[in-house]
Each structure stands twice: as C-alpha cells, then as structure tokens.
Amino acid sequence: MTLKKKEHLLNIIITVFACIAAIMFLMPTVLTLANSFMTSSEISANYGAMLENMTDDKKTFISENVNLKFLPDKVTFDQYKNVLLKNPDYLLKFWNSVILTVPITLFQMLLAILTSYGFSRYPNKFKSIVFFAYIILMIMPYQVTIVPNYLVLDKLGMIDTADPEKSWAIALKIQELLSATTRSRLAIILPAIFSPFSIFLLTKVMRRIPVSYVEAAKLDGASELQILTKIYTPLCKGAIVSITMLVFIDYWNMVEQPLVLMKDSYLHPLSVFLSQISTGDIGLAFAVGVVYMVPTILMFLYGEDHLIEGITYSGGIKG
Amino acid sequence: MKKHKDQCGRKTEKIFSNICVMPSLIGVLIFFLIPFGIVVYYSMINNPVMHEFVGIENYTKLFQTVAFKRAATNTATFSLISVPLAVILSLWLAVLLERNIPGKSIFRTFFLSPLMVPTASVVLVWQVLFHTHGTLNQIIEMFGGNSVDWMKSSHGQIIIIVMFLWKNMGYNMILFMSALAGIPRDIIEVAKLEGASGWYQFIHIKLRYLSPTILFVFILSLINSFKIFREVYLLTGDYPYDKMYMLQHFMNNTFNSLDYQKLSAAAVLFSLVMIVIIAILLTIENIFGKDVE
Numbered sequence: 001m002t003l004k005k006k007e008h009l010l011n012i013i014i015t016v017f018a019c020i021a022a023i024m025f026l027m028p029t030v031l032t033l034a035n036s037f038m039t040s041s042e043i044s045a046n047y048g049a050m051l052e053n054m055t056d057d058k059k060t061f062i063s064e065n066v067n068l069k070f071l072p073d074k075v076t077f078d079q080y081k082n083v084l085l086k087n088p089d090y091l092l093k094f095w096n097s098v099i100l101t102v103p104i105t106l107f108q109m110l111l112a113i114l115t116s117y118g119f120s121r122y123p124n125k126f127k128s129i130v131f132f133a134y135i136i137l138m139i140m141p142y143q144v145t146i147v148p149n150y151l152v153l154d155k156l157g158m159i160d161t162a163d164p165e166k167s168w169a170i171a172l173k174i175q176e177l178l179s180a181t182t183r184s185r186l187a188i189i190l191p192a193i194f195s196p197f198s199i200f201l202l203t204k205v206m207r208r209i210p211v212s213y214v215e216a217a218k219l220d221g222a223s224e225l226q227i228l229t230k231i232y233t234p235l236c237k238g239a240i241v242s243i244t245m246l247v248f249i250d251y252w253n254m255v256e257q258p259l260v261l262m263k264d265s266y267l268h269p270l271s272v273f274l275s276q277i278s279t280g281d282i283g284l285a286f287a288v289g290v291v292y293m294v295p296t297i298l299m300f301l302y303g304e305d306h307l308i309e310g311i312t313y314s315g316g317i318k319g
Numbered sequence: 320m321k322k323h324k325d326q327c328g329r330k331t332e333k334i335f336s337n338i339c340v341m342p343s344l345i346g347v348l349i350f351f352l353i354p355f356g357i358v359v360y361y362s363m364i365n366n367p368v369m370h371e372f373v374g375i376e377n378y379t380k381l382f383q384t385v386a387f388k389r390a391a392t393n394t395a396t397f398s399l400i401s402v403p404l405a406v407i408l409s410l411w412l413a414v415l416l417e418r419n420i421p422g423k424s425i426f427r428t429f430f431l432s433p434l435m436v437p438t439a440s441v442v443l444v445w446q447v448l449f450h451t452h453g454t455l456n457q458i459i460e461m462f463g464g465n466s467v468d469w470m471k472s473s474h475g476q477i478i479i480i481v482m483f484l485w486k487n488m489g490y491n492m493i494l495f496m497s498a499l500a501g502i503p504r505d506i507i508e509v510a511k512l513e514g515a516s517g518w519y520q521f522i523h524i525k526l527r528y529l530s531p532t533i534l535f536v537f538i539l540s541l542i543n544s545f546k547i548f549r550e551v552y553l554l555t556g557d558y559p560y561d562k563m564y565m566l567q568h569f570m571n572n573t574f575n576s577l578d579y580q581k582l583s584a585a586a587v588l589f590s591l592v593m594i595v596i597i598a599i600l601l602t603i604e605n606i607f608g609k610d611v612e
Contacts, residue, residue, distance in 0.1 A: 015420045021412070022429035025489060028444040029432045047447060111343050118339025122332065130344060132597070137351055139538070139593050141545035143570035144586045147579075148354030194346035197542075204535075224335045246434075253438040255549055260574070274439035275553045282443075289440030296435045300428075308427060308493055 029293075031070060036079055036290045038072040040283030047282055079287030090270065090288060097252060097269035097292075100185060104192040105248045109240065112198035117228045119199070120206035131203070134196035142256050149191045150260065158187040159261060180264075187261045192251060198243050205239040206232055241306035245299050252296060355590075362583035377584040387585065389561060390569035393476070397565070398544045401480045405540040406533060409488045413495035414521070427496070430489035441486075442553040449478050470555065475562035478554070483547045491536045498532035499525065534604055541596075 035043065046069050083090045119127055137145070153159050157171030174183065209232060217227055233240070255275055258268045265272075270292055274285070300307075362378070365371045381387050416426060433441070448454050449469040456466035469478055502525060510520050526533075548567040555563055557572060566589070573582040 011418055011420055014415050014418055018416065018420065018426050022426050025485065026429045026432050028441050028485075029436050031444055032436060032440045111346075114339050115343040118336045118341075121336040121339075127337075127340060130340065132601075133352065134347070135538075135597055136590065136593050137347065139542050139545070139597070140590065141548060141567055143548070143567040143574075144589050145351060146574070147358050147582060147586055148351050151354040151357055152350055190346075191350040194343060194350055196343075196347065199343060224332050228339075249434055250546075253549070255438070255553065271437065271439060274437060275442070285443055286440065289437050289443075292437045292440075293435055296437075300431070300435055304428065304431070307431065307490075308497065 032286050032289045032293070034070050034072065036286040037075045037077070038069075038286070039074060039076050039078060042069075042073055043283050043286070079284050080291075082284055083287045083291055090273075090291070093268065093270035093273045094291070096267055097271060100188055100254075100258075100269055101248060101251045103189050104251050105244060107189075107193045108195060108198050108247055109244050111193060112202050112243070113233060113236075113240065114228075115199045116202035116206045117232055119203040120209070120232075134199060138196045138200050145191075146256070146260055153187045153191070153261065158183045158190075159263070181267060184262045184264060184267055188254075188257050192257070197250075198247055201243050201246075202236065202239060205236050209235055238306040241303045245303050245307055248299060249296055252292075355586075358583045359587055361579055362587045364580070367579060377580045378588070381581055381584045381588070384581070386564070386569055386572075387581075390564050390566045393562060393564055394566040397476055397479055398541065400476075401483050402537065402540045402544050404480070405484055405487055405491060405544075406536050408484065409491035409536065410495050410529070410533070412488065413492045413499060414525075416492070416496065417499055427493065430492055433486045433489055438549055439553060441482075442550055445478070445482060445550070445554060470563070471560045473562050475560055479547060479551055479563065479565075482550050482554075483544060486547065486550075487540060487543045491540065494532060494536055494539075495529070498529050502528045531604070534600060538600065 038046075119131055150159070155168045155171065157167045157175050178186070213231055213235070214227055217231055222230065253271050254269065255272055258272050262268060270288070274288055274292060361367070363372060363374060365373045365376075412430075416423060420426075446453075450456070451466065451468045451470075453469075455469070460466055467474060469475065506524055507520060510524055515523075545567070548565055551559070551563060551565060552567070552571075557568065557575075558564075559568065566585070570582060570585055573585070
C-alpha cells in the first residue's frame with residue numbers, strides 16, 4: 001500500500017515539474033501572441049529601452065527597464081490593421097516567403113522520396129560512399145556550404161552582381177530566358193532543393209521496410225516503380241509528413257540565404273524583414289510574428305500526430 | 320529458364336535503384352561537391368588573380384588569426400557542452416513523461432511549440448529576457464543579487480545554450496518517447512518479475528534498445544547546434560562580445576571582406592573535422608548498434 005502511495009506522490013511531483021517546464025517552453029509563443037494585441041505606445045513603453053543603444057542617447061524613454069508583459073492594458077487590433085490592411089509591404093514579403101519555401105519543400109521532398117528509395121534498395125559500395133558524403137554535407141552549417149553555392153550561382157549568372165565576362169556561356173542563355181526576379185529566386189531555391197537532410201531521414205525509415213513486403217508485391221507482378229509509389233510511399237506517409245514539416249519550418253525561417261544570395265531586398269522573405277523590424281519599428285513586430293506563425297500552426301494542426309509517430313523507425317546513422 | 324529470367328529482372332531492378340539516386344547526386348555534385356573541390360583549390364593558392372600554389376600557407380595563416388582561434392574555441396566549447404546536454408536532458412524528460420500522468424499529449428504539444436514560433440519573434444523575447452535592464456536581471460535584483468550584462472559577459476555562451484535547448488529539446492524528446500514506446504513490453508515485465516530496480520531496467524534494458532536513437536538524436540543535435548547560429552546572429556549582429564563570437568561569425572565576416580583564401584581554408588578544416596566525427600560515430604554504431612537488432 002505504501003508503495004502505491006509513493007508512486008502516486010511521485011506522479012504528482014512529476015506532473016507539477018512537467019507543468020513548469022511546459023510553461024517555460026510555451027512562454028515565448030504566448031508572449032508573442034499576447035503582445036500582438038497591445039498598442040504601439042504600450043510596446044515602446046515596455047521594450048523601448050532595449051533599443052536605447054541603437055538610437056541616439058539624448059532620447060528619453062518612459063521606463064529604464066525592459067518589461068516582459070503578458071497582458072495588454074488595452075486590447076486592440078491596430079497592429080493587425082497596420083500589417084494586413086494599411087501597408088501592402090508585409091503581405092508582399094509574406095508572398096515572397098511562400099514563393100520560396102513552397103517550391104523548396106515540395107521539390108526537396110519529391111527528390112527525397114526517389115533518392116531514399118534508391119538508397120534503401122540494393123545497397124552497394126558506391127551508394128554507401130555517396131550516402132556518407134550526404135551525411136557530412138547535411139551537418140555543414142550554411143556558412144560553409146554558401147561558398148560552393150555562391151561560386152556556382154555566380155557562374156550561372158543567378159546573382160545580380162555577376163560579372164558577365166567571367167560567367168559560363170550558359171549564363172547568357174539563362175539571362176535571356178529568365179527575368180531578374182526569377183533568377184534571384186532560383187538562386188535560393190535550386191541549392192536548397194538538393195539539400196540532403198530529408199534524404200537522410202527518409203532513407204533511414206525506408207531501410208526498415210521489411211523485404212517480405214517487396215517480395216509479396218513482386219509475386220503479384222508489381223514493377224519497381226509501382227513498389228516505390230504503391231508500397232514505399234504509402235508506408236512512409238507519416239515520416240514524409242513529418243519531414244516535410246521540419247523542412248518547411250527550416251526554410252520558412254531562413255535568414256542567411258537571402259541576405260547573401262539576393263541582392264534585391266525587395267524580394268526578401270518576411271523572415272528577413274521580421275528580423276530587421278525587430279530592432280526598428282518594434283510596435284508591429286509581434287503582429288507580424290503572429291501572422292507569420294499561421295502557416296506553421298496550420299501544418300501542426302494537420303500533422304502533429306505524424307510528427308510524434310512519424311520517425312518511429314528512427315535509429316542509428318545508417319538506418 | 321525461369322531462373323535466368325529472374326536474374327535479368329534483378330539486374331534491371333538494381334539499375335533502376337541506381338538511377339533513382341542520380342537526379343539528387345547530379346544536383347549535389349553541381350551545387351556542392353564540385354564547387355567544394357574549387358574551395359579546396361582556393362585554400363591552397365595565394366590569391367584568385369595569380370593562382371600561385373602555396374601549399375598549407377593559408378592554413379598556417381589561419382591558425383595565427385586571433386579571431387579564428389577564438390571563434391573555433393567558442394564553437395567547439397558550445398557544441399561539446401550543448402549537444403550531450405540536449406541528448407541527456409531530452410532523454411530524461413522522455414523517461415519522466417513515460418509515466419502515467421494526466422494530459423500527456425498536451426505536454427507533448429507544448430514542448431513542440433518552439434518549432435512553430437518564427438525565429439525572429441523568439442529572438443525578440445530572448446532580447447527582453449537577457450537585456451541589462453531585462454526580466455532576468457530584474458528577478459536577480461529582486462532577490463538582492465547583482466545584475467549581469469548577459470550579452471557582454473563571460474556568461475554569453477549560456478544564452479546560446481539556453482536558446483538551443485529551448486528550441487530543440489522538444490523534438491528530441493518526441494524521438495526518445497517513440498523509441499521508448501517501441502521497447503518490447505515483455506522484456507520489461509520479465510525484468511520486473513525478477514525484481515530488477517527501475518534504475519537497472521533503465522541502464523541494462525532501455526538504454527540498449529535506445530542506443531540507435533541516442534546516436535540519431537546526437538547527430539540531429541549536432542546539426543542543430545550549428546543552425547542555432549541564426550538566433551545568435553539575429554541577437555548579436557556581426558561582431559558580438561568575445562564569448563559569443565562563433566565560427567559562423569568568422570566565416571560570415573571573412574566572406575564579406577572577400578578574403579576567400581582564409582574562408583576556404585576554414586571551410587575545408589571544418590569539413591575535415593566533421594568527417595572525422597562522423598566516421599567515429601559510424602564506427603561506434605557498427606560496434607554497438609548490431610547486437611540490438
């Protein structure tokens with residue numbers, strides 16, 4: 001009996017602890033949401049001091065302290081009105097984000113399904129060497145891979161500053177065919193499509209699919225292509241959904257790539273813009289943040305169960 | 320006759336599986352691997368105009384650069400501390416949540432919420448927390464302590480570690496939870512019947528089954544430990560205080576100052592270190608991973 005009581009007490013302690021931890025994890029989300037309903041003046045009163053060293057010193061602020069405030073004095077939708085109705089800039093940037101992130105995610109995933117299938121069937125020496133290279137590539141921070149990316153994109157005439165004399169012959173063709181806007185967008189989209197992160201995760205899942213499934217399908221006369229589309233892809237649906245979410249979130253928040261590869265700030269995604277208004281016009285930052293959160297929240301609502309069960313097969317590096 | 324046909328089938332299947340890898344490989348070769356060869360070449364010439372071969376001179380120069388040494392030390396320290404910490408803490412959380420506590424699925428959602436918030440908005444919150452007159456210092460002062468200028472102190476790395484753990488622990492925990500759920504129940508039951516303590520069960524049974532997942536989470540955390548630079552950059556800009564000056568800062572700045580030789584040498588060195596680390600991990604997996612399956 002005492003053992004059961006002890007167990008019960010332990011459960012309560014753990015629940016309390018988990019609650020505290022969960023609140024800490026949730027805090028920035030709630031804060032962003034709550035502050036998006038504040039008036040601009042309330043926000044600058046609370047956070048104005050943060051920008052002190054960025055503006056001139058003579059400017060006085062209402063409060064010297066930076067206050068973390070959860071409840072607005074007065075609930076207002078002014079920020080949202082500004083972001084969504086008054087200024088088309090934000091919606092334009094939002095569209096820039098969509099037009100970069102959606103193709104990247106879509107094509108990276110399609111390529112990942114095909115490639116992972118190739119990696120998981122009939123392993124050989126060649127494939128394992130390539131896979132090792134992919135793992136290394138996957139770990140590299142963007143600051144390392146940007147150098148090779150930049151070299152090629154420059155030669156292809158995809159970066160505005162490219163010196164036409166030094167580019168490859170194909171660059172002229174590309175410049176003829178594609179507008180400057182398309183070129184700068186492709187400069188970000190193309191290398192990102194070939195990023196090996198999704199291939200690594202999906203290959204690991206596909207390698208765990210029992211051979212007997214394939215054998216059975218073959219007895220029924222299925223072709224290799226059918227095995228890929230009718231067996232492998234449906235079996236990995238959960239993993240595909242959850243990897244898609246991870247890839248989307250990563251590129252939805254990209255900052256470095258556009259800063260380096262896109263000279264025209266007019267084309268920058270909202271994530272870059274958001275990072276810059278954080279230090280400037282702070283009054284709108286939270287509402288923009290919330291608007292920017294909407295697609296990821298929708299994805300979570302759809303795919304959270306997959307995210308939790310998706311990479312159940314996970315294990316090891318080689319899979 | 321039939322056997323012969325079968326072998327023919329095998330052959331086309333093998334070719335098909337090779338073809339599947341090709342589109343990706345071609346893209347990776349064009350955008351990453353071949354230009355990386357050029358980077359290696361750049362790291363061994365004196366400048367892009369004269370193309371004179373200088374061997375390892377760029378590397379020795381790199382090692383004499385104070386900024387590089389500081390950046391490399393900071394990044395190494397950060398990864399060495401934060402990656403194991405992320406693995407251990409998320410495993411611990413996963414084990415805790417394995418118990419029958421109410422509202423388990425809500426907890427999971429909460430722990431995953433850091434993935435949803437835009438990076439730039441989160442950075443804003445971190446700025447408020449760690450500002451000289453920010454929330455954390457107000458709390459410290461309330462309890463009579465001395466406030467710390469977090470961004471400009473030797474505690475700077477703590478900020479990065481906190482940001483990293485906050486962002487990535489949730490997903491790591493989810494991976495561990497699904498791995499824990501995958502351990503065969505009967506083995507645990509037998510251990511319980513034979514009177515094994517909870518700790519014994521954890522060390523000798525669960526940990527063995529979890530070892531592939533631990534490696535996987537380790538790799539994932541390593542990747543994410545480099546990706547957290549995005550937050551650091553937005554928080555601190557190009558030239559932060561000493562302790563927060565990361566390798567990526569160094570690379571960004573050498574890129575902007577067009578010092579391609581130094582940048583190339585740093586990129587090659589970084590890749591070499593990663594190759595060694597991954598090779599070690601693969602060896603570990605080969606030794607420990609097999610007996611579980």
